[in-house]
Amino acid sequence: xxxxxxxxxxxxxxxxxxxxxxxxxxxxxxxxxxxxxxxxxxxxxxxxxxxxxxxxxxxxxxxxxxxxxxxxxxxxxxxxxxxxxxxxxxxxxxxxxxxxxxxxxxxxxxxxxxxxxxxxxxxxxxxxxxxxxxxxxxxxxxxxxxxxxxxxxxxxxxxxxxxxxxxxxxxxxxxxxxxxxxxxxxxxxxxxxxxxxxxxxxxxxxxxxxxxxxxxxxxxxxxxxxxxxxxxxxxx
Numbered sequence: 001x002x003x004x005x006x007x008x009x010x011x012x013x014x015x016x017x018x019x020x021x022x023x024x025x026x027x028x029x030x031x032x033x034x035x036x037x038x039x040x041x042x043x044x045x046x047x048x049x050x051x052x053x054x055x056x057x058x059x060x061x062x063x064x065x066x067x068x069x070x071x072x073x074x075x076x077x078x079x080x081x082x083x084x085x086x087x088x089x090x091x092x093x094x095x096x097x098x099x100x101x102x103x104x105x106x107x108x109x110x111x112x113x114x115x116x117x118x119x120x121x122x123x124x125x126x127x128x129x130x131x132x133x134x135x136x137x138x139x140x141x142x143x144x145x146x147x148x149x150x151x152x153x154x155x156x157x158x159x160x161x162x163x164x165x166x167x168x169x170x171x172x173x174x175x176x177x178x179x180x181x182x183x184x185x186x187x188x189x190x191x192x193x194x195x196x197x198x199x200x201x202x203x204x205x206x207x208x209x210x211x212x213x214x215x216x217x218x219x220x221x222x223x224x225x226x227x228x229x230x231x232x233x234x235x236x
Contacts, residue, residue, distance in 0.1 A: 001073045001109050001206045002027035008167040008224035009216065010034070010069040013134045017066025018211045021049045024067050027207070030111055032157050032176040033070025035061070038139050039128035041187045043157055043178045044072050045113065050178055052185040054127040056147045058178060068211075071159050071169055073111040077199035079103075083114070086193040093173045096158065099200060109203040110160035116196025121149040121177050123186030132215070137228045147186070154179040156188065156196070167224065168208070 004018050017036045024033075029047040034040065041052040042061075049061045079099065086092045100110055126143040157176045161169040178185035210216065 001071055001111070001203045003168060003206055003208045004033065004067055004070040005209070005211055006167060006221065007069065007169050007229060008221040009211070009219055011136045011224045011229050012219050012221065013131055013136060013139070014211065014216060014219055015068045015131065015139075016211065016213070016215070017068060019067050019209055020063060021061050021065045021067060022063035024070055024072055025049055028072025028074050030075040030113055030157060031070060031072030032159055032174060033067060036066030036068055037128040037130045038126055038136065038143070041125045041176055041185070042067070042070055043176045043185050045155055045157060045178060050182065050185065052123075052125040052176070052178070052187075054125050054143065054145045056123060056125060056149070056184050056186050058182050058185050060182075073201065073203050075111050075113060075199060075201050077201065079200040081198050083116070083193065083196045083198060086191070086196070088192060089175070089188065089190045092191065092193065096160070096173060096198070096200070099198075100160065100202070103202060105202050107162050107164070109162070109165075109206065110200060111203060112158040112198055112200040114156040114158065114196045114198050116156065117153050117194040118149070119151065119192040119194055121152060121188060122190040123147060123149065123177055123188050125186040133219070135228065137231065149179065149184055152179055152184070154185070156191075166226065167221070170229065
């Protein structure tokens with residue numbers, strides 16, 4: 001896994017560029033994150049980097065776009081399996097957990113993509129908000145919009161971090177969606193899937209690229225509220 005900055009830093013408002021998208025894509029073909037100033041949700045699929053804007057529309061980003069936070073890996077699809085009639089996101093996470101438990105993988109990172117037909121995808125994104133030391137929950141309170149896609153085919157990008165890596169990234173599964181026609185997407189907080197094919201890899205190595213500018217050292221990262229992080233991850 002190639003990780004840009006940490007979720008703690010993003011939660012406390014460090015939204016400046018750490019790497020560019022071309023550097024990010026040199027480290028992985030699948031992943032998720034956001035862009036400088038929290039300018040939309042990032043979906044990385046097949047080594048292309050897309051932005052879901054505040055209304056859910058998709059744009060492929062230029063190589064020089066700034067990235068403050070992301071996780072990518074080179075997905076090979078070591079384990080491939082189907083899923084049917086998944087009623088909501090909690091059941092999807094449960095099914096994915098059962099698969100990683102089969103390989104005793106709950107203490108490892110995982111990356112997956114699910115190509116499927118969805119009855120609905122409840123998602124959100126946000127517009128840019130230039131700030132310094134303004135917490136992510138406050139930024140999203142000003143800029144975030146939610147939307148629902150119905151009867152849509154596309155790809156769900158899924159990243160899993162174990163609970164002991166708390167603060168580096170969101171615990172458990174973090175999901176972003178992009179439609180098959182590459183027109184719609186966002187951060188996913190609920191879904192209903194008719195059928196899907198899952199490509200899953202276990203990841204046992206991580207490289208973290210921390211910001212190099214002095215401003216990064218003005219953030220007290222341990223003060224990041226885990227409750228705020230959970231609410232940002234799961235709320236509409």
